[in-house]
Amino acid sequence: MLTKLQLKLLEQVRHQNPVVLTIPNMVTPDKVADGLSAIGASPIMSTAPQEAAEMMKLADAITINLGTIHEEQANEITTILKNNQNQKPMVLDPVAIGASHYRLAFAKQLLQDHRFTVIRGNAGEIAALANVNWHSRGIDSGSGQADLHEIAKTVANKYHCIVVLTGKTDIITDGDNTFINQLSTSYFVTNVGSGDILSSVIAAYLGVSKDYYTAACTATTVFTATGVKAARESSGFGQWQVKFRDELASIKSSEVLSVL
Amino acid sequence: MLTKLQLKLLEQVRHQNPVVLTIPNMVTPDKVADGLSAIGASPIMSTAPQEAAEMMKLADAITINLGTIHEEQANEITTILKNNQNQKPMVLDPVAIGASHYRLAFAKQLLQDHRFTVIRGNAGEIAALANVNWHSRGIDSGSGQADLHEIAKTVANKYHCIVVLTGKTDIITDGDNTFINQLSTSYFVTNVGSGDILSSVIAAYLGVSKDYYTAACTATTVFTATGVKAARESSGFGQWQVKFRDELASIKSSEVLSVL
Amino acid sequence: MLTKLQLKLLEQVRHQNPVVLTIPNMVTPDKVADGLSAIGASPIMSTAPQEAAEMMKLADAITINLGTIHEEQANEITTILKNNQNQKPMVLDPVAIGASHYRLAFAKQLLQDHRFTVIRGNAGEIAALANVNWHSRGIDSGSGQADLHEIAKTVANKYHCIVVLTGKTDIITDGDNTFINQLSTSYFVTNVGSGDILSSVIAAYLGVSKDYYTAACTATTVFTATGVKAARESSGFGQWQVKFRDELASIKSSEVLSVL
Numbered sequence: 001m002l003t004k005l006q007l008k009l010l011e012q013v014r015h016q017n018p019v020v021l022t023i024p025n026m027v028t029p030d031k032v033a034d035g036l037s038a039i040g041a042s043p044i045m046s047t048a049p050q051e052a053a054e055m056m057k058l059a060d061a062i063t064i065n066l067g068t069i070h071e072e073q074a075n076e077i078t079t080i081l082k083n084n085q086n087q088k089p090m091v092l093d094p095v096a097i098g099a100s101h102y103r104l105a106f107a108k109q110l111l112q113d114h115r116f117t118v119i120r121g122n123a124g125e126i127a128a129l130a131n132v133n134w135h136s137r138g139i140d141s142g143s144g145q146a147d148l149h150e151i152a153k154t155v156a157n158k159y160h161c162i163v164v165l166t167g168k169t170d171i172i173t174d175g176d177n178t179f180i181n182q183l184s185t186s187y188f189v190t191n192v193g194s195g196d197i198l199s200s201v202i203a204a205y206l207g208v209s210k211d212y213y214t215a216a217c218t219a220t221t222v223f224t225a226t227g228v229k230a231a232r233e234s235s236g237f238g239q240w241q242v243k244f245r246d247e248l249a250s251i252k253s254s255e256v257l258s259v260l
Numbered sequence: 261m262l263t264k265l266q267l268k269l270l271e272q273v274r275h276q277n278p279v280v281l282t283i284p285n286m287v288t289p290d291k292v293a294d295g296l297s298a299i300g301a302s303p304i305m306s307t308a309p310q311e312a313a314e315m316m317k318l319a320d321a322i323t324i325n326l327g328t329i330h331e332e333q334a335n336e337i338t339t340i341l342k343n344n345q346n347q348k349p350m351v352l353d354p355v356a357i358g359a360s361h362y363r364l365a366f367a368k369q370l371l372q373d374h375r376f377t378v379i380r381g382n383a384g385e386i387a388a389l390a391n392v393n394w395h396s397r398g399i400d401s402g403s404g405q406a407d408l409h410e411i412a413k414t415v416a417n418k419y420h421c422i423v424v425l426t427g428k429t430d431i432i433t434d435g436d437n438t439f440i441n442q443l444s445t446s447y448f449v450t451n452v453g454s455g456d457i458l459s460s461v462i463a464a465y466l467g468v469s470k471d472y473y474t475a476a477c478t479a480t481t482v483f484t485a486t487g488v489k490a491a492r493e494s495s496g497f498g499q500w501q502v503k504f505r506d507e508l509a510s511i512k513s514s515e516v517l518s519v520l
Numbered sequence: 521m522l523t524k525l526q527l528k529l530l531e532q533v534r535h536q537n538p539v540v541l542t543i544p545n546m547v548t549p550d551k552v553a554d555g556l557s558a559i560g561a562s563p564i565m566s567t568a569p570q571e572a573a574e575m576m577k578l579a580d581a582i583t584i585n586l587g588t589i590h591e592e593q594a595n596e597i598t599t600i601l602k603n604n605q606n607q608k609p610m611v612l613d614p615v616a617i618g619a620s621h622y623r624l625a626f627a628k629q630l631l632q633d634h635r636f637t638v639i640r641g642n643a644g645e646i647a648a649l650a651n652v653n654w655h656s657r658g659i660d661s662g663s664g665q666a667d668l669h670e671i672a673k674t675v676a677n678k679y680h681c682i683v684v685l686t687g688k689t690d691i692i693t694d695g696d697n698t699f700i701n702q703l704s705t706s707y708f709v710t711n712v713g714s715g716d717i718l719s720s721v722i723a724a725y726l727g728v729s730k731d732y733y734t735a736a737c738t739a740t741t742v743f744t745a746t747g748v749k750a751a752r753e754s755s756g757f758g759q760w761q762v763k764f765r766d767e768l769a770s771i772k773s774s775e776v777l778s779v780l
Binding site: 025026027028030031067068069070071096099100101102103189190191192193235236237238239241242 | 289293311504
């Protein structure tokens, strides 16, 4: 499994300081920004279509988060994506699209009009893109009978992108190759926005490496290893949040390896 | 006093995992979402009227927070409330309505058009609904001469709902019965959004019990006991915030009892 | 240097509890609100032009933060500033104006139409107001060759205001006098929103003292001393955030002096 990872990207993000433009939801932008900053990336967020072109020029990678999408923000996203002539890598985080036809329709429209590098979502969200029945409950992943590996592959092939399906087990696939990550802690579930942060962290890694599949696998592994290490060092939800931020800023490749 | 409480609701929220739809202010949504998640509820937030019907179907309870209300959000709230045909329990948090005629007018309109289960506010906010003069200072509770018990009762009777008037002493009344909660810590005042979190936590309890009055009394007692326990275990504002989140996720009925 | 400081303002803010109206960005409002609350000020935020007049009446000082400015918010800010007949002290935080012509144009319009008491920004942001070439990277300060003292003075004279140019070294000038603050910790850079918090903290100090220049110097010194003290007591980014909040709420003048 380790052959798929390039742990040197961990230091490369800290060294290159990639600018990640995130179009955030209104709930967790601070966590996302601090998470990016902690790993050594430079976060920027924007809500004005008027600056879309400049923001795109500035950015090394882009994350679109649909967590509290509304009409105005949808217009802004459309404007921003039109300005991505240089084909900078883009991550889509289709938050809770299993719970809202409005969100689902917008996500599908985005995926039809633009080529995303990565879609990062939980089982319910990726299942919705595969048109598979799934019992979703808002932002939770929900439960269902279908084979998640197949669902992830279907979506990857449908939209010619990498799918990062996160949960107790993370499934990462480009349609051909599949990488399984078993690192997990229940604190990720309790902490609202864990997925939002990961989506933007993946974008940071895409911003420093052209091998997008390996970058996505590595970002997810480093991120979850950081969470697991933090869980070992803390004894409560609040403490874990603190330790997780400590570790995002300081974890070394060798420590990631020792968690694996 | 204890006869009014059903501490088993603490475990019931963790077990049933109620979905709480919060229409949040823009300042503290992350704290509210993490607070709900910590107690075992499932938070969801939305800013699009297009998904109002689905969000209402999904939700076990709803909180409307007026902390940064503006025209667009007011329209969204109106749409959402129209979709509450199943009469799911609703909490109104009328933040700072004593400081803004715009907010006060909107709150009164909402209360006229819809039946809320609970209004949760500080002295200044509840006084404004009772048309009582009160020296409010923004989001602070301010000070005044009137009898807070009478004010709370007046508002409960006027709007046929439960009033949770929070402060150093919490007064909870359905107009007939009154419950007094003396648990308090000054960290609740320093921590911006303590009231916002409580309003959504009350909604979570309403989502798992039909005895709304007891649920509101219990939610408030458990919440404040958690804050007091956290205060005993920490020696600073930041540390308290961490401990408070630890305890929200882990506190037991027996520990609540030992704080009382 | 110490002759410029009035450390008694630290206690005066706690005692007078000034109301600071902040028009925030969407990323860090919670940090700003908690920061203000921790130092003893009373934060309020608003997104509705309808309440602008009342909010201005209530406020002891105002901060305008352009971090995620968009058209609607720009209209709101214009309405709010029109209501500042009493000439309450105002701080402008021109976040990332070096990265967006839209933001820069709006900031310049604001500065032309209104008299701000303080502009607080990093090197890239202040350089943009001085029309000096600077290599900005989003919210980062970037790098350039020009003399920062001269840039700060130029902007102070151009807009008849106090400039607080923050970075590893903080330069505070009213055009005639210049104050240098060398207190610094790299945690301020990692922590997204450090500048946002400082801008509103300066506003709180302006709210309790008519000697605005001394108040700005003192607020900046106390704020950075607090960060440095927190850094000495913590060993990671997350821990620092916690300690920083602890210290904002509790630091004494004597402790500030011992850090200097």
